[in-house]
Amino acid sequence: MTPEEFNTKSGVSRETQERLRLYADLLVKWQARINLVGPDTLPDLWSRHFLDSAQLLPLIPASARRVVDLGSGAGFPGLVLAVMGAPDVHLVESDSRKCAFLREVARVTATPVTLHNKRIEQVPGLGADVVTARALAPLAKLLDWAEPHLAPGGCCLFLKGRGAEDELTATAKEWNITPRRVSSVTDPAGLVLQIEEVRRGRAEP
Numbered sequence: 001m002t003p004e005e006f007n008t009k010s011g012v013s014r015e016t017q018e019r020l021r022l023y024a025d026l027l028v029k030w031q032a033r034i035n036l037v038g039p040d041t042l043p044d045l046w047s048r049h050f051l052d053s054a055q056l057l058p059l060i061p062a063s064a065r066r067v068v069d070l071g072s073g074a075g076f077p078g079l080v081l082a083v084m085g086a087p088d089v090h091l092v093e094s095d096s097r098k099c100a101f102l103r104e105v106a107r108v109t110a111t112p113v114t115l116h117n118k119r120i121e122q123v124p125g126l127g128a129d130v131v132t133a134r135a136l137a138p139l140a141k142l143l144d145w146a147e148p149h150l151a152p153g154g155c156c157l158f159l160k161g162r163g164a165e166d167e168l169t170a171t172a173k174e175w176n177i178t179p180r181r182v183s184s185v186t187d188p189a190g191l192v193l194q195i196e197e198v199r200r201g202r203a204e205p
């Protein structure tokens with residue numbers, strides 16, 4: 001996917017296009033020094049990383065005031081969402097070198113974000129209306145990590161690959177959730193799990 005195709009699919013403004021272009025340039029530059037994304041994904045970074053992240057924006061409720069992205073890595077999906085205008089984005093990432101990259105992208109693109117260079121388990125509850133994550137952990141672990149950061153009525157948006165249904169089955173003993181499954185726009189086998197009402201307890205049979 002070219003940047004122009006990304007722009008058409010995502011419908012972002014010219015100004016946001018320019019800021020995302022700066023982000024992509026930094027990603028390519030820094031990738032030569034530190035492993036930010038899988039090297040085989042770089043040739044298709046506009047689809048694999050930018051569009052994959054951007055597809056969450058329409059799923060964020062209009063009333064949301066804070067978004068928390070867990071295990072942000074190089075900023076997918078959290079920093080892309082922040083560049084695109086998601087409100088009060090917090091990025092939680094334990095790797096200091098990746099945090100240096102996130103800080104630099106935020107500076108160059110003039111994107112306000114709050115960076116937590118810590119392990120998720122060490123960050124006090126952030127009161128998120130939306131918690132996002134991609135490629136971080138199996139669903140049961142994600143729910144463990146997300147729950148303390150959710151404000152009342154908050155929801156989760158998790159990007160998942162082909163194993164999503166197995167992961168959902170594995171959560172049924174511990175979590176009572178009814179996710180909405182949204183087909184991924186970038187991965188025919190992928191899903192966005194939109195989970196409202198994150199409750200502990202065995203799911204109803």
Ligand SMILES: C[S@@+](CC[C@H](N)C(=O)[O-])C[C@H]1O[C@@H](n2cnc3c(N)ncnc32)[C@H](O)[C@@H]1O
Nearest residue numbers: 071072073076093094095118119120134135136
């Ligand atoms: C496979 S990468 C995925 C990064 C990004 N979300 C993406 O999809 O490109 C997982 C990231 O989570 C971070 N991570 C793993 N466990 C963590 C923890 N307990 N607290 C904070 N960050 C963590 C790792 O340092 C890594 O950058």
